[in-house]
Amino acid sequence: MKLCLLYGGKSAEHEVSLQTAKAVIHALDMNKFDIFPIFITKEGKWIQGPQITETIQDIKQLQFSNGGNELMPQSLNADYDMVFPLLHGPNGEDGTVQGLLEILNIPYVGNGVLASSAGMDKVVMKNIFAQAGLEQVEYVSFIRSTWDADREAAYKLVEEKIGYPSFVKPANLGSSVGISKCDNRDELEAAFEDAFRYDRKIIIEEGVIAREVEVGVLGNDELACSVAGEIVPKKEFYDYEAKYADDTTELMIPADIPEKSYDEIRKMAFMAYKALDCSGLARMDFFVTSDGRVLINEVNTMPGFTPASMFPLLWKNTGVPYPELIERLVDLGRQRYEEKQ
Template identity: 45%
Template sequence: MSKLNAAIIFGGRSNEHPVSIQSAKSVIQNVDTKKYSLSLIGITRKGEWKLYNGVADDIESWESNSTPIVLPPDPSYKGYICLDEPSVVHHIDVAFPVMHGTYAEDGTIQSVLELAGIPYVGPEVLSSAVAMDKVVAKQVCGFNGIPQCKFCSCDAYEWEKNKESIIAEFENELGYPIFVKPANMGSSVGISKAKNRDSLILAINEALRFDRKIVAEEFVDGREIECAVLGNDECIASIPGEVVSAKEFYDFEAKYDDNFDSAIYIPAKIDEEILNDIRALALKTYKVLNCKGLCRIDFFVTKKDNTILLNEANTLPGFTKISMYPKMMINMGMTYSELIDKLFDLAIQNATSKSKIEF
């Protein structure tokens, strides 16, 4: 049987570029090379597309061993062209955008692959864009009856014009402490915990460094429980896992710095009935957002009365050696290689299904 040509796309213009590199490294190391021929496509912080010619172990310095390419948004190509060999098209059967943050899991890379006619792992354009924008995602999920914590939002223009009224709104609606986040950023980049008015102002300004819109959330005294969902029309939800952060809250360093010894429990040490409720709510959220392929959906479970609250949905979750999504799926009985194989299969199935639509 001939191999499928699979592209692993990594890097990107996001602040989460380094996380993408580590995720891609793990994916490359676990792809079944008996089934797939790999093209390793890196995107620089400037947005340049290049073919990485090295191996996974050296991927941190990938730009020094790469060839400039273009991926035409023309489905008659369905592949990429190396600029030093423009007459040759390198066909792609399926792509895995192992990318995080803006210009990645926000629907942009998905749009490029849609135009190019290349099947890809993960949710489609609209689902990706909605889930990435925390404010829009909360509005959509709230409309569909999914419980979540109280929140407020503002954009950079409103903040510059109405600082006092926005501060008053956040204080009156949420009370301290308040968590402030960029609306369109993952991996806990730009997140702060404000305990008073002065720190709230600093937190808003910090979040606006990374996005033009921010979301402010009430403090939830709860446990952080995560659930992995896999599938297209028929989906499975993993047994949820729990992250116990070594820091005050689960920020970027706690997630990705090995010096911070955050504890991971799979399954989460919580009553089975609550675990089942979380799985059901994860599946509902997945369907509300119309996800395909995969998603990691994060919840809070309050310490007071075990109320389950949606935190956020991550449509291209981390795939590093310490990331929760692959760990939870491996706990369900599949290997890392089988998980990647299943994701490629789901991507091709979804593209085949869409190809039957008449325009």
């Protein structure tokens, strides 16, 4: 099978994607897969490298600083049996690359255009979850021009509807980039400024005091749910540093939660998956409050995917080791492609 890996990308999650690519290459059985790499630079250039026939030692080898060919995305080789977009965040996890692959009629791993784009936009995602009857925190949203027209009115609305503590987030991002927790007006104002640096739309949520529990879902029509995992950050919340820079965050797998909570999480994860029309995979993030209430926080349609990331670890603990997980995802991509023909 000719498998093309797309990695890097024009998003704040570029570095994470390179780590993922290295790990996926390491895990792929080269007797089954011919691996063709495409590195997307931070500026958005597509650089095609030679077929990979050996394990990668250093991620620099994946960047083809001397020797890759620049490629127009629309001239992607239509002979690939499958493309695996190992991309997080805007321009990769958000349906744009998926749309290109649809137009080129090349099978690909993971979610389609709709689930990817709806899942990337936290406002659209939460509106869909609300419509599906899923419990979640209160939220409001602003676009930059509305805020700029009357900033005072925007802050007042947040204070009335959400209060403190609140979480301010760019609508379309991941890895906690641009997210702030606010306990007062000064912090709220600074958080708006910061979040609007990343996006023209932001979301402000009620901050909850709760345990953070995540599950992985695999499947197209028939769904499987992994065991649950709990994130125990040693800081105020699970921010970018806690995710990638320091190793103080603990992942507890399986999470030590009552069976009743797990059943509720599994049920809600499937409902959310179907509401967004996901396929292939998704990681669903939840809050579990001290009185046992389960709230959905968000979906990630291309979750962190190194062997040390939550999604692969959840599946490892459910009996699906990393190399097998990759093969299952490739099979699911193929199935979805064939069903559409």
